[in-house]
Amino acid sequence: MSAVILALVAGAVIGLALGALGGGGSVLAVPALIYLLGFTPVAATTASLVIVTITSVTALSAHARDGNVRWRTGLLFAAAGIGPAMLGGALADRIPEPALMAAFGVVAAVAAARMLRPAKAAGTVAHVRPGRAAAAGAGLGAVTGVLGVGGGFLAVPALVGVLGMRMRNAVGTSLLVITVNSLAALATRAGTVDTLDWAVVGPFIAAAILGAWDGKRLAGKVSGPTLQRIFALVLLAVGGFMLIDAML
Numbered sequence: 001m002s003a004v005i006l007a008l009v010a011g012a013v014i015g016l017a018l019g020a021l022g023g024g025g026s027v028l029a030v031p032a033l034i035y036l037l038g039f040t041p042v043a044a045t046t047a048s049l050v051i052v053t054i055t056s057v058t059a060l061s062a063h064a065r066d067g068n069v070r071w072r073t074g075l076l077f078a079a080a081g082i083g084p085a086m087l088g089g090a091l092a093d094r095i096p097e098p099a100l101m102a103a104f105g106v107v108a109a110v111a112a113a114r115m116l117r118p119a120k121a122a123g124t125v126a127h128v129r130p131g132r133a134a135a136a137g138a139g140l141g142a143v144t145g146v147l148g149v150g151g152g153f154l155a156v157p158a159l160v161g162v163l164g165m166r167m168r169n170a171v172g173t174s175l176l177v178i179t180v181n182s183l184a185a186l187a188t189r190a191g192t193v194d195t196l197d198w199a200v201v202g203p204f205i206a207a208a209i210l211g212a213w214d215g216k217r218l219a220g221k222v223s224g225p226t227l228q229r230i231f232a233l234v235l236l237a238v239g240g241f242m243l244i245d246a247m248l
Contacts, residue, residue: 003200006036011204015055015211017231027111027149029204030104031238037200041100042093045148046189047201049089052149053182055208060175068172073163077173078180080134081141088145089185093192095146102246104147108239114157115232133162140177145185 010032017028029051033044063069092100136158143149155174159165165173186193 003037003197004203007200007204008207010036011051011207012211012214015208015213016215027108027235028238029208030148031108031242033204034101037204039197041097041104043192043196045092045100045146046186046192047196047204048148049144049182049186049189050193050196050201051205051208052144053179053186054205055212056175056179056182058209059212060172060179063172063175066172068168069176070165070169070173071176073159073165074173074176075180077133077137077159077163078141078177080137081139081144081177081181082184083141084138085141085145085181085184086188088142088147089188090145092146092148092189098246100147101242104149105239105241105243105246107143107147107149108235108242111154112232112236112239114154115228115235133158136162137177141181141184144178144181145188148185 010028014028014032029048030041030044033039033047034041039047060069095103140154140158143154155177156167156170159170159173159177160167
């Protein structure tokens, strides 16, 4: 099977997950780029940042039209992650590939565990601790910069639990945070973006965007918890495989 066809299939599946679940699907972009399309871990994380940035901007525009983005709060939260995202992006190519893959496997496992955990109702936080909010934003930025993942599975719980946002607003605002962090990380990798195989990355992005629209329709036909459990189990298997592969 040609690389372009594999890119279209992988992009469609990831876009489907993003559209149906509202986040987490981009975690599969890096393993798909490595194991299906032959990218090195460093090139895969750079390509994933490009994919995450473009798909996040596309989804952000839709949420903004619906009034679900809290711009001021999102920009303040993202500001804490800009420095760590840039530092992580600069350090990514200095991290040994087995360590990078092992770290990604751990993050995938954490994402799966969060998805399998019963959802908590969003509440209002009476007193937001600035230090805690800044730490959450910085941690998300570092994960985005090093591993090239959007981090919606980390951003949404942080915005709900730390800042007391309603779930719908948290999902929309998380896209703003992810976009800012991804752009910051890409700024430190500008010299490597031109070396990407755009004949593969381009179709991957296009299929992901189209798949996200189908994912929204799928979400209306299949219960959210069922879709989330299925995706979480797939993600757990992928994370476990990457950890084992990194140790061999």
